[in-house]
Amino acid sequence: MRAVFLNGPSLQDLQKVELADPAPPGRGQVLVRMRAASLNFIDLAVAYGQYPGVGYPLIPIADGAGEIVAVGDDVTGLKIGDRVAVHPKALWTAGRGTMENTSAMRGATLPGALREFAVLDAASIVCLAGHLSFEQGAALPIAATTAWNALTCAAAGPGSTVVLLGTGGVSIFALQLAKARGARVIITSSSDAKLEQARALGADETINYATSPDWDEKVIQLTGGRGADLVLETVGSATFPRSIAATRHGGVVFTIGFITGTSTQIDLMPIIVNMLHLQGNNTGSVEDLAKTMAAIDAAHIEPVLADIFPLDELAAAFGKLSSGPVGKIAINIDW
Template structure:
């Protein structure tokens, strides 16, 4: 079977290889991978910013495809069924534990840029019927993270959600938040992207190039109250502003470090506002299943900026590495 390997932490280290086709064992399914989608963690692995136990590895955490064979004892899926492979296949449900949360596809375990993958059947989720395989492949990290953020903050109709940037998680959170009736504020350095966000339902937009103090703009837009949920993707340059933009009792959901992993914060503001600063490493298979059900019920279609072929993997990574170019997700076809 064909696959793409990453032989070193470099964007020049992708290579097409031929590997033996695996066979599913008890409790496992063989999945014909049809599509994958990129996340910041994939880029971080490929550029040496995220530690991995060894190279070479099969990259990309997120993927979707079709069940090609099942092992003994598998009853919840059938051959031919379209499925989504969770990025953390050992984290089936419940609270995170180090040994299961760390087992991420494309990092510790083989990823999605492969013709066939063997996975525990418990790591698979049915693909919503209205989604293409490329759209389904965007759900494991982005939709699970967005859904978990909304649930952690108790977002409902009338809640205010602030989103930093227009990457995959932010756009997914925008779509899911609007589906439950929340008010959404989103930031970007691009007016064109902000117009696209408005078309998806964003209530307020902020160009942070023109308005660097976007946190003050959030406070002004909410009558001085602030946002109930801030999805914090930036890290060093944005974390302090996220604290300032938060409402009393709000959740600052920390999911990224695009501008760095260290940050200063006003501890008095965290105390005074009784904020919940919540870190996140995606979520469990159960969380993905809930997110997929929400996507199916709302008929939400994830936004894919560009789709690349598997032989264009270096170009897909380079496009993500440009930063600020994409709106939503970047997909790779595996077939």
């Protein structure tokens, strides 16, 4: 079968290779013909040698989707021809994350999406909603699941205010899912054009943090002095203190991002006095992805794809992600 190897921590080390065909699926397994992948910042970290535990060469990219072409014994609820999203955490099927079930990561410590065929545990895949393409389905596992878990953590719904930082994949999924749950959404960006796109997707309020660097104070004003029920912290050290300041008494700061660094100095008093919940996240389980998929199906949400690249333009796809697109970057796995 055909695959792509990342032979070292550089995009110059991407190489198409020929591998032996996989063995037929065993008990509880399925064989999936991979059709699409999508990029996350973890893939950038792997590509540049910034993700721990990676050994090269490896088959990169955590998120993917495809169709089942063979089914092993004792597999129920799945059949040949089913279109599926592949969960990146191969061992985390349900329940709380642990050191053991979150450490195995496709595209980092396990083979990723850029291969022609993959033998997978049936418990690690989720059928796609009928209206989704393979590229849209591949965009879901990390970004949409993370967004869903953030909203669930804050019990976001009618009457809630959700603040989203930036217009990347997680933030855009959170916007779409939050509106489906009946919440009010405030989103930030330094680009008026991106904020216009966010409004077209349903954002209730937008803040340009380039012209309003005190965006946390704007959030307080827009919420009548109350603050947000949820701030989805996708940036890191540069914005974390303002995220805390923008959150209401008893609210949630759901932190997932580190593009501006992982170290910051914060005042503990607002966290203590306002009884804030600071929640970290490492994607979610297969069960979480299934719940996310059900919500996307019920609300007929169309994932926002900034671009779709062919395999021959992988380096350009990574470059597009680095530029900060609105939504997700997908890759068509067509050999």
